[in-house]
Amino acid sequence: MADYSYIALVPLLPLATFVLLGLAGKNRLVKWSGYIGSATMLGSAVISLYAAYQYFFVNGKTGDAYAEITALRYTWLEFAPGLSIDMGIILDSISVMMLVVVSFISLMVHIYSVGYMKGEERVTTYFSFLSLFTFSMLALVVSSNIFQIYIFWELVGVSSYLLIGFYYQKPSAVAASKKAFIVTRFADLGFLVGILILAFYSGSFDIGTIINRATDSQSEAFTGLVSAGFLGMSALTWSLVLVFAGGAGKSAMFPLHIWLPDAMEGPTPVSALIHAATMVVAGVYLVARLFPVFYIDEIAMQVVTYVGAISALVAAIIACTQTDIKRILAYSTMSQIGYMMFALGVSGYGGEEGLGYTASMFHLFTHAFFKSLLFLGAGAIIHFVHSNEMKDMGGLRKWMPVTHITFLIACLAIAGVPPFAGFFSKEEILLAAYQSDKIVYGIGLFVAALTAFYMFRLYFSVFWKKEAADASHHGEGTWSMKLPLIVLAGCTVVVGFIHFGNYISSDGAPLPTHFDIRFSIAPVVSAVAGILLAAYLYKKESDRPAKFATALGRLYRAAYKKFYIDEIYLFITKKIIFNLIGAPAAWFDRNIVDGIMNLLASGTARTAALIKGMQSGRVQSYALYFFGGVVALAILLIYIWI
């Protein structure tokens, strides 16, 4: 077995950058922080690419299948012999893939940020937070232990919170960061309970051990998980649904998605890295990690499938009506993650059945490239027009040629037009859905059309529509901003041609993917239909979109208001939780808990006021009390006790 312990450097390099830049404070290293961050990220990316090469092409296989390699293991907390929390690094096909994705996208975002954040305040702090995030995300994907995943899971949550609230002078950014933190934290409560149930029955926190014990129908762990039940569901179902709830919170699945659109208050490169390519797919990654356990429980798989499908649908509908360019991309992210989720949900385990798993990971991979490209392009646009609103844009193709071409490539990719990356992965997802659940397939197809529509609505509104005012004085952006766009666009064109099934499948063995031209007709036709509709409505300025919206009436208004989900949350929290639970709890705290404390204190003070006269400072009276006490004790001992 090859030695892979150098993988530890991949997360440790960003950690070193975080410590260095974090200690430098906000006023030092202002010019250098971006270069330092990018250089260390380059190191990480090179190491992970090398490791991926080693793993996939040189020595990752045992026999025919890709094996799990434990690169490092270190016992961190030992509660009892046999029950310990280990920190370790595990390499299998999905963790190696995630390493490459995270370090590569992070490198691109670092380079982009050098240009984007130039002249901003607190640049050093920005890069230190970015490094903290990269460190935690890289450490999360290689975790060998579910508790270790949980630790880094919270760390990515914290760094996401810090970066969303980076412009802390803006109240909306502060509110958004708090919302993101509270919603994901609430979901993580479920995750923690799920972990504890799983670990309680299987007697280990180690992912490999949990999977082995829980999937072996002879083992004690399995019988315990299946026989114990609560409210009509087995412990296994409960634990998996709760773990999935944590994943759904992080991945912004319906109905825990409300934080993601607001999270766009952060700097745009951050949205590209955290809220598009890496952190939000952590939920998908988590389900994929525990996939063998998920697979044995049908109810949990159904939950994953339908939560994913509904999220994809709802987000796509909302995305069609929004006007803020970053919010559209946020809803589109949510919709694409919904795709990955339901692909996992409809997947089987092993062999041909495991197509959904491969497709989901493939989509995760391609989505990371084109979605970060879209966000970085959006960042360039926002940098250029100084607004997030689509009505302030239009005709930009003349002034931003590089952004225009790369954005177009990304739009074609996400819409699923061949031969760009999104086409291949979406194709596989739809095939997997078609083979197992026709309803989900229908939703997927409809969402594919919607995706093409809203992406090209965005594209035409930004780059065509009206003639832009003369902006020749204003450059498109520095090379540090254009270079990542070009590199990512290149990746978006290329990565679709990777035969993903050869490398990543549910059981490690190569999965031959069939490419059936007949099957791909429906998705491509629906995508092209979406694009044509968008072109008809938005290519020229006209009153067609307004008419269209009026024709849809109530549905349009509901979608524009994001189906009132935020309002429902507000109603539940403000009206129900605050009034029915919060207010009585506050009353109880103020009157009963504080009351007991105040009573004790005032009682003591009053007693003290009564007897403090005894301490008069006269030595003789003390002697008299003392003597009185001795006499009283003597009487007590001699006449009463004996």
Added chain:
Amino acid sequence: MQQIPIEHILFVSTALFFIGMYGLFTRRNMITMLMSIELILNSVNINFVAFNKYLFPGKLDGIFFTIFIITVAAAEAAITIAIIINLYRTHKSIDVEDATELKY
């Protein structure tokens, strides 16, 4: 030789104890109070010696205790007089009623 009955000796020691107690409670002069304390200690000494003699004639424990108490009393007298002198320096008085600052 006729022995003195123990009651006589105990009477003396009790009288000495209460005289000392009375002095301790009523005198304001700290030197006098110190002398009263010495009286109390000596009444205890008498008790020790008497009980040693009458109850355990073969042993010396009581005598040792007496010697201890005399030693400690000497040390205690030295400390007390030092305290009194210091009090006199600050208060210009050795009346115990004048030194009542240590109160609530």
